[in-house]
Amino acid sequence: MTTDIAIAQRAKMLRIGQVAQRFDIDEEYMEPYGYYKAKISLEFLETLKDRPNGKLILVTAINPTPAGEGKTTTTIGLGDALNRIGKKSMICLREPSMGPVFGMKGGAAGGGYAQVVPMEDINLHFTGDISAVSLANNLLAALIDNHIHHGNELGIDARRIVWKRVVDMNDRALRDVTVGLGGPGNGFPRSDGFDIAVASEVMAIFCLATGLEDLKDRLGRIVIGYTRDLRPVLASDLKAHGAMAALLKDAIKPNMVQTLENNPAFIHGGPFANIATGTNSVIATSAALKLSDYVVTEAGFGADLGAEKFVDIVCRKSGFKPDCAVVVATVRALKYHGGVELPDLNQENLSALEKGIANLERHVNNIRNHYGLPCIVAINHFTLDTDAEIKLLQDKMATQGAPVVVSRHWAEGGKGGEELAHAVINMVETTPSNFKFVYEENDSLWNKMTAIATKLYGARDIMADSRVRAQIRKLEDDGYGSYPICVAKTQYSFSTDPALRGAPTGHSVAIRDVQLAAGAEFIVMVCGDAIMTMPGLPRVPSSNMIDVDSEGRIVGLF
Ligand SMILES: Nc1ncnc2c1ncn2[C@@H]1O[C@H](COP(=O)(O)OP(=O)(O)O)[C@@H](O)[C@H]1O
Numbered sequence: 001m002t003t004d005i006a007i008a009q010r011a012k013m014l015r016i017g018q019v020a021q022r023f024d025i026d027e028e029y030m031e032p033y034g035y036y037k038a039k040i041s042l043e044f045l046e047t048l049k050d051r052p053n054g055k056l057i058l059v060t061a062i063n064p065t066p067a068g069e070g071k072t073t074t075t076i077g078l079g080d081a082l083n084r085i086g087k088k089s090m091i092c093l094r095e096p097s098m099g100p101v102f103g104m105k106g107g108a109a110g111g112g113y114a115q116v117v118p119m120e121d122i123n124l125h126f127t128g129d130i131s132a133v134s135l136a137n138n139l140l141a142a143l144i145d146n147h148i149h150h151g152n153e154l155g156i157d158a159r160r161i162v163w164k165r166v167v168d169m170n171d172r173a174l175r176d177v178t179v180g181l182g183g184p185g186n187g188f189p190r191s192d193g194f195d196i197a198v199a200s201e202v203m204a205i206f207c208l209a210t211g212l213e214d215l216k217d218r219l220g221r222i223v224i225g226y227t228r229d230l231r232p233v234l235a236s237d238l239k240a241h242g243a244m245a246a247l248l249k250d251a252i253k254p255n256m257v258q259t260l261e262n263n264p265a266f267i268h269g270g271p272f273a274n275i276a277t278g279t280n281s282v283i284a285t286s287a288a289l290k291l292s293d294y295v296v297t298e299a300g301f302g303a304d305l306g307a308e309k310f311v312d313i314v315c316r317k318s319g320f321k322p323d324c325a326v327v328v329a330t331v332r333a334l335k336y337h338g339g340v341e342l343p344d345l346n347q348e349n350l351s352a353l354e355k356g357i358a359n360l361e362r363h364v365n366n367i368r369n370h371y372g373l374p375c376i377v378a379i380n381h382f383t384l385d386t387d388a389e390i391k392l393l394q395d396k397m398a399t400q401g402a403p404v405v406v407s408r409h410w411a412e413g414g415k416g417g418e419e420l421a422h423a424v425i426n427m428v429e430t431t432p433s434n435f436k437f438v439y440e441e442n443d444s445l446w447n448k449m450t451a452i453a454t455k456l457y458g459a460r461d462i463m464a465d466s467r468v469r470a471q472i473r474k475l476e477d478d479g480y481g482s483y484p485i486c487v488a489k490t491q492y493s494f495s496t497d498p499a500l501r502g503a504p505t506g507h508s509v510a511i512r513d514v515q516l517a518a519g520a521e522f523i524v525m526v527c528g529d530a531i532m533t534m535p536g537l538p539r540v541p542s543s544n545m546i547d548v549d550s551e552g553r554i555v556g557l558f
């Protein structure tokens with residue numbers, strides 16, 4: 001079988017300036033990173049602000065198997081298909097974290113004949129944005145310990161520092177560390193830990209900021225910890241935010257690359273959707289909306305996570321209003337939700353498929369009734385899907401109020417996605433969006449989390465111990481009650497139990513921890529025990545297969 005990287009390395013790429021010209025982006029505003037990547041200057045984006053917005057299509061999915069069900073691949077295939085049928089379309093994706101790249105899931109540049117290129121660059125260092133985010137995050141961490149070392153004038157309580165270090169790698173050995181060992185010259189010993197870079201609040205701020213000044217202002221409002229009398233200590237108290245913004249001044253400009261069919265793609269910002277917001281930067285999507293008639297963007301994991309955060313955090317803050325949603329479903333994942341285990345997903349199993357369709361039905365219901373969005377089901381066709389399985393899925397979904405389209409973009413590129421593209425255009429042109437939030441800004445934090453859990457997850461209620469309840473009360477007392485919620489929970493289930501697949505009801509969502517993201521302006525609610533902000537590498541990491549050959553070409557990157 002032809003690998004993704006073999007297809008990508010055979011691509012006939014255009015110089016990135018040629019791709020940009022098709023979308024009236026003058027080369028003087030392009031800051032090339034080689035021949036096939038470029039950043040777009042923020043000054044250029046300023047010149048666009050009076051233009052009307054194009055239509056916004058959100059690609060989401062059912063709860064995935066560990067491999068993922070093809071949101072990124074479908075976003076790319078749909079974007080190519082829209083351009084093939086004569087629609088001026090751009091796609092907006094997140095940049096891949098090297099955690100999954102070297103870990104279990106692999107890259108995030110699509111697959112088959114629906115990829116963005118140069119995929120090796122995109123999946124590895126790309127233009128250095130995630131490294132810049134990591135450095136900005138860790139500069140703040142270093143300044144905290146340095147401040148304590150040099151007398152601690154702010155009175156930071158070292159036991160109440162909430163700011164962690166980050167690295168863009170899956171490294172369980174760094175989850176729980178002690179810093180400052182080795183005597184007085186090394187500072188004061190204290191427990192610390194690393195999160196994966198894409199879980200950093202700096203990444204969330206990066207993705208929500210509207211420009212450099214907003215970025216700097218938000219960075220300054222980060223709460224790094226508390227004094228002994230529980231007063232918050234901010235990054236601006238440490239005079240850190242200017243230097244942090246300086247590290248990010250180039251990263252904040254959106255990156256442009258191209259698809260295998262030479263259509264433009266913005267790839268910018270990379271938060272995961274199970275532990276963070278899960279969508280690309282507001283700057284990139286805002287730019288794409290001014291530069292094209294149809295923007296296709298994806299939100300991570302299932303519609304219970306990435307799409308909900310896109311709606312309740314990103315759209316609430318940015319003013320975006322999606323015109324429709326495409327929910328990606330696969331036969332394999334629906335069989336998984338019907339109880340089939342991973343090794344057996346390649347066998348036809350109509351009864352399991354029929355049972356697992358409940359997961360898709362609930363996502364369609366949530367998207368239509370709780371996000372108020374017209375919805376299309378895209379069956380991301382896999383080679384081993386049987387006609388009987390496809391027919392069963394189409395028949396079962398026929399009464400759910402969402403058109404079901406089989407899309408073959410992975411195998412055929414944009415051509416394979418044209419039916420989906422026509423369905424999207426028809427939906428956008430005939431069905432108005434009744435876009436709405438799942439909860440209101442002035443609902444209490446507890447009621448916001450209750451709304452998400454009961455309306456979307458099928459939960460009976462939420463619960464929390466007295467410590468967490470006290471934390472929530474203090475956040476309300478400190479004036480953060482109007483902030484939206486960023487749920488951190490497993491991506492495999494509507495519940496907090498990854499093994500509870502399908503469409504569980506009556507479960508309880510336990511809030512294990514609550515974290516303030518004052519700069520990103522949301523409250524993280526960590527639900528259940530199956531979630532961590534520093535993943536570990538699997539027994540056989542993808543890095544085993546990755547190499548560089550004698551001509552300097554990357555091999556084994558999927
Ligand atoms: N139709 C398909 N057939 C085979 N492999 C696919 C198909 N769609 C996606 N993939 C592969 O599945 C993995 C997940 O796809 P991706 O688009 O990254 O999913 P998501 O964005 O939902 O996590 C990638 O390795 C991709 O190449």
Ligand SMILES: O=COP(=O)(O)O
Binds near residue numbers: 068108271278300
């Ligand atoms: O945050 C997760 O994103 P994917 O669903 O694209 O892997």
Ligand SMILES: [Mg+2]
Binds near residue numbers: 068071073298
């Ligand atoms: Mg993806």
